[in-house]
Amino acid sequence: MENTNNKPCDVEKVQQEKVPTDGRECKDWKSRYDEIALGHISWEKKYLLVLMIAMASVSIIIGVIILSEFIDNKFIMSSKVHSYFYAWVGGTFGGIVFAGKWLYHTVARGFWNIDRRLWRILTPHLSGLLALFIVVIFSSDIFNEAQTYSIHKSCGIGFLVGYFSDNAIGKLSELANVFFAKNG
Known part of the structure; x- marks a missing residue:
């Protein structure tokens, strides 16, 4: 790969500090992925971001409803239902973060592949359900x-x-x- 920056790479410093190079040469910054793969990677990134924003929005809306019910003394949902809801939300967020971390690690290391898409899509939802039922099990x-x-x-x-x-x-x-x- 052509060195487009005039400043030379300090290879010894990179090796001493154990900078993750992902097996690339210094200043090799261009993606290893073709346009089709980059489109799929971008779709997964957007999916995880939209899911995270949606979960945050739902959490805030439910939190406001709970707070208003509490203030108006019309506390409709029980505290267990609230706890189950937030277990699901927390588990889903954990799954989103895990899937996002996995996405950028696999892209950076050159191991991203389309065959894992279903796994990355389902992980947040399965994590949320698993968290919900673990809380149900412990509270039972x-x-x-x-x-x-x-x-x-x-x-x-x-x-x-x-x-x-x-x-x-x-x-x-x-x-x-x-x-x-x-x-x-």
Whole structure:
């Protein structure tokens, strides 16, 4: 790559400070990606930014509604519902940040590929749902055997069963093959 800046690169300093070069030569700044890939990368970036803005807007709007209900003494939603909502919001934000971080790391290191798009799109939503159900599970006091089954405990157990259903069905198939296998 052509050096367009007259100042030479200090290769020793780069090596000493362990500057991430992503395997590039000094002043090699142009993208490795063609126009089509850059368009896809830009779409993913915009998707994550729009999702982040939408989540922030929803959080602010719900927060204002909650505050106005509290001030007017018309507190309609329970504190558990608020807690579940903000668990979902927090989990979704965590997923957005994680997907965004993954996006810029893969682009910078030259490993971005279109096949991971679905993963980057679904990660924020799955993170939000996972956070919501983890909070439901913990607030259900699921590990207290003395407590009767509440809506929260049923929902939490249902989530765990749903999440691990593929594994559970696989294990049940293994057991069925052992117990019901035809003898020779």
